[in-house]
Amino acid sequence: MTTQTLTALRQLKLGGMANALQHQLEQVGTYEGLAFTERLALLVEQE
Numbered sequence: 001m002t003t004q005t006l007t008a009l010r011q012l013k014l015g016g017m018a019n020a021l022q023h024q025l026e027q028v029g030t031y032e033g034l035a036f037t038e039r040l041a042l043l044v045e046q047e
Contacts, residue, residue: 002021002025005021006018006021006022009021014047016046016047017043017044017046017047019046020042020043020045020046020047021043024039024042024043
């Protein structure tokens with residue numbers, strides 16, 4: 001599912017969000033305490 005999401009973001013020309021999501025996934029435990037909307041806000045900010 002993650003690969004599909006990253007691919008979809010890039011196809012939609014949302015490379016900043018894709019890169020930020022990939023970064024979040026690589027930083028295990030760092031973002032898990034945040035609510036969904038907080039994590040989403042971080043992705044949107046990167047775009």
